[in-house]
């Protein structure tokens with residue numbers, strides 16, 4: 001079984017002067033994987049910085065971006081790990097990606113059939129690192145602003161997503177009104193996709209403290225109950 005853990009970060013600035021437990025921020029680690037060039041950097045940048053990046057270069061190893069969001073009054077840090085798609089830039093880092101992962105986002109490029117065909121290999125790589133169906137996973141078809149050049153049919157993608165028990169989201173990290181856009185494409189999905197994952201993670205069963213913190217200011221790790229809910233999303237495919 002995958003090691004599904006949730007980290008809590010304690011605010012050290014508030015710990016010394018008060019006997020009350022310090023405020024804490026749950027951290028959800030979400031890894032974003034898929035072939036090189038499918039738009040992982042652009043998707044994560046869009047969610048964390050709110051815009052499409054001016055220019056990107058191939059990711060080397062891993063980048064991570066964070067954004068704090070509030071759900072039902074609780075502050076949650078969404079940590080997106082943007083992994084390198086190119087094998088030569090992945091080798092040394094792979095072990096680090098897969099530790100303490102709360103959710104996986106698989107990305108393909110709707111204009112690149114090969115990136116869709118690579119998905120089983122990415123799923124297998126996750127499985128080999130103990131990230132199977134018990135970990136929330138979603139499938140994202142990116143670059144739907146280039147729909148006229150699409151090579152991956154939505155129905156085929158949906159079938160694949162169903163087979164692997166994942167919700168499918170087709171979206172664009174780029175503006176829906178970009179030059180190449182002929183059909184309205186809901187880029188707000190980028191926001192909604194990651195928020196959906198965060199809601200899903202937050203709504204999972206309460207956490208049980210498994211490792212006591214010796215000092216406030218440390219990051220402690222909480223482990224989930226063994227019998228937690230598995231894989232039910234209650235949300236379907238979002239298409240533009």
Ligand SMILES: Nc1nc2c(ncn2[C@@H]2O[C@H](COP(=O)(O)OP(=O)(O)OP(=O)(O)O)[C@@H](O)[C@H]2O)c(=O)[nH]1
Pocket residue numbers: 034035036037038039040041042043056057058059060083084085086142143144145146171172173174180
């Ligand atoms: N039209 C369009 N182009 C996009 C979109 N998302 C990304 N791109 C472009 O696709 C190219 C690759 O994007 P990246 O985000 O760097 O791809 P990546 O998956 O992070 O690539 P690696 O770091 O090599 O794994 C860049 O030229 C982006 O501008 C999109 O939604 N629409």
